Amino acid sequence: MSYDVERIRADFPILKEKVRGKRLAYLDNAATTQKPRAVIEAITRYYETSNANVHRAVHELAERATTQYEGARDRIAKFFNAQREEVVFTRGSTEAINLVAYSFLRPRLKEGDEILLTGMEHHSNIVPWQLIAAQCGAKVIAAPVLEDGSLDFDGWRARLNERTRFVAVVHVSNTLGTINPVTEIIAEAKQRDIPVLVDGAQAVAHLKVDFAALGADFYTLSAHKLYGPTGFGCLMGKRARLDAMPPWHGGGDMIRTVSFEGSTWAEPPYRFEAGTPDMAGAIGLAAALDYVEGIGLGAIAVHEHSLLLEATHALQDIPGLQLIGTAEGKGGILSFVIQGANAQDVGSLLDQQGVAVRTGHHCTMPLMARFGISATIRASLACYNSQEDVMQLHSALIKSTRLLRM
Ligand code: PMP
Secondary structure: OOOOOHHHHHHHHHHHHHEOOHHHHHHHHEOOOOOHHHHHHHHHHHHHOOOOOOOOOOOHHHHHHHHHHHHHHHHHHHHHOOHHHHHHEEHHHHHHHHHHHHHEEEEEEOOOEEEEEEEOOOOOOOOOHHHHHHHHEEEEEOOOOOOHEEEEEHHHHHHHOOEEEEEEEEOOOOOOOOOOOOHHHHHHHOOOOEEEEEEEOOOOOOOOOOHHHHOOOOEEEEEHHHHHOOOOOEEEEEEEHHHOOOOOOOOOOEEEEEEOOOOOOOOOHHHOOOOOHHHHHHHHHHHHHHHHHHHHHHHHHHHHHHHHHHHHHHOOOOOOOEEEOOOOOOOOEEEEEEEEOOOOHHHHHHHOOEOOOOOEOOOOOOHHHOOOOOOEEEEEOHHHHHOOOOOHHHHHHHHHHHHHHH
């Protein structure tokens, strides 16, 4: 069956919006994806028919809410081939990484220990480690990035040593599109018994992730980059790891018993889910996974790859344009700079022509420093992008560069 992008576009109501009076070419998918009607309706249906607080009541609506909320956990676990006890609900990747930093690593971290990252991490996979490292006298080490935006794997390996207590790595770079060799990284770390966290925020909408097969100790994701709602995500953690972790946030739902003499904790995943959860978030993510599965991640990846090739080719005739990140096999992200043009100015001119891209450091300031730049213009692809979007980007760039050179 051929990929019917127009049919897919019709599933996303927002894509019909005019912006600045122009057809919308939404190319800011690495920041957040748009939501298909199926996700919007699942969330609305939940509020219209089933809303109540989960877990702690006997009435019918609470039962419906709990069934749907826990059903969403089953759905998410199945999609990623994890056990349901391994799926902890969080507000997104950022919170998931912080949870691991504070609950797993901080109690284990000693003076002189090292946390090994890469030079292309998002700030949310740098700063939490810096915060706990500073508290414990440990060090954050970053493996170098090569000129094409791929990881210097030998450089990474050379930094793995007897002081390395933890490895964290981004699966797909949000700035470069680079897909990191996570299987090899996990294998190397495992040989030395070093736990690994993979930041999957940019991967899960584009690559099939099998948590059991991958073998990472922790894997994080954000629903909003996967056609789901904002403010919701998951930490997937190996059962033995989660079992050994103390609570992080305290409150309702994460306890077994509470007394002033001392409290005891619920089993994972509930141990890490204090307070009333985001029921609609979980249900929305489950609906998003159904939607993605309906198209097929493999088909989406093929489509995005062919658009990436087209866009890469089209950008070649923009005067002064230089791509940042050209690693082999990279995902659907085009980051670039244009000689003599300020990224922000280009972004604003593109916006005037209906093209939504992101400009700036993309929360990867160390990576910007590595390339000696302060910002890029970034176009990022999703399942609903079409050749028309790529052509609109191309003609808008031609016009913008002309205007800026006047
Ligand atoms: N990691 C990467 C690679 C990202 O792109 C992002 C979001 N830009 C995050 C982590 C953080 O995700 P969130 O803001 O949804 O927590």
